[in-house]
Amino acid sequence: MKQLVITGGSGGLGNAILSEFPESAWKIFAPPRDELDVGDPEAIRRILTARTADLFIHSAGIIRDAPLLRQDENAWDEVMAVNYQGAADCAAALLPAMIRRGAGHLVFISSYSALHPPVGQVAYATAKAALLGLVNSLARENGRHGIRVNAILPGFLETRMTRAVTDRRKSAILEDHVLGCFNTPGAVAKFIRHLHDDLPAVSGQIFQLDSRVS
Numbered sequence: 001m002k003q004l005v006i007t008g009g010s011g012g013l014g015n016a017i018l019s020e021f022p023e024s025a026w027k028i029f030a031p032p033r034d035e036l037d038v039g040d041p042e043a044i045r046r047i048l049t050a051r052t053a054d055l056f057i058h059s060a061g062i063i064r065d066a067p068l069l070r071q072d073e074n075a076w077d078e079v080m081a082v083n084y085q086g087a088a089d090c091a092a093a094l095l096p097a098m099i100r101r102g103a104g105h106l107v108f109i110s111s112y113s114a115l116h117p118p119v120g121q122v123a124y125a126t127a128k129a130a131l132l133g134l135v136n137s138l139a140r141e142n143g144r145h146g147i148r149v150n151a152i153l154p155g156f157l158e159t160r161m162t163r164a165v166t167d168r169r170k171s172a173i174l175e176d177h178v179l180g181c182f183n184t185p186g187a188v189a190k191f192i193r194h195l196h197d198d199l200p201a202v203s204g205q206i207f208q209l210d211s212r213v214s
């Protein structure tokens with residue numbers, strides 16, 4: 001049975017991903033935050049090292065928005081730790097076993113903000129942009145071992161993360177979508193399943209899943 005390891009499985013997107021990977025076909029390891037805090041490198045090493053994963057999805061993420069000059073230092077560190085450093089640490093823990101098996105797929109959930117940061121979201125945008133560097137580097141480093149690495153920019157999703165976004169701000173964001181609608185967690189989950197199952201020749205790619213046109 002194939003094995004899925006996912007961080008952020010309790011989140012809006014994580015939940016949708018778990019629904020798309022049924023336990024009848026997949027052995028799932030989706031530790032909650034109190035079992036695996038991705039801001040804790042030692043916990044990541046202890047829990048993930050040598051664990052077998054056919055597919056790893058880093059969906060854990062947080063937002064602590066502020067402009068740089070008003071950004072609390074601890075909040076900056078927390079955003080970097082969860083969105084970026086935790087992703088790199090999880091990859092470092094899982095990759096040796098993937099390399100030994102000659103197979104594996106790492107999927108990182110980045111954000112449109114990585115490429116088009118809105119004003120006041122500097123920490124999140126920086127962390128999500130760093131994730132794209134990680135994807136490209138890991139794809140290059142590990143392709144020869146049969147390991148794939150891809151990034152998803154899921155688009156604006158109505159989840160706990162965006163609950164505080166005002167209707168006015170949402171309307172403004174929607175105006176940038178040429179189709180006039182947001183993506184959904186379920187559609188993102190389906191895309192990840194398709195990417196994993198049906199596109200074995202794809203690695204080192206960044207997939208933007210909405211209708212914002214650059």
Ligand SMILES: NC(=O)c1ccc[n+]([C@@H]2O[C@H](COP(=O)([O-])OP(=O)(O)OC[C@H]3O[C@@H](n4cnc5c(N)ncnc54)[C@H](OP(=O)(O)O)[C@@H]3O)[C@@H](O)[C@H]2O)c1
Pocket residue numbers: 007008009010011012013014032033034036037038039058059060061062082109110111112153154155156157158159160161162
């Ligand atoms: N929603 C959007 O519009 C949007 C857009 C672009 C990208 N994304 C990205 O998509 C991913 C999923 O976001 P979402 O919308 O599903 O948000 P969400 O519902 O707020 O879920 C966030 C998840 O991250 C987990 N998490 C937070 N800090 C953690 C930590 N220190 N250790 C382990 N897990 C931690 C949360 O766990 P708890 O349940 O314990 O809090 C939760 O499972 C994130 O990476 C986010 O940046 C979201």
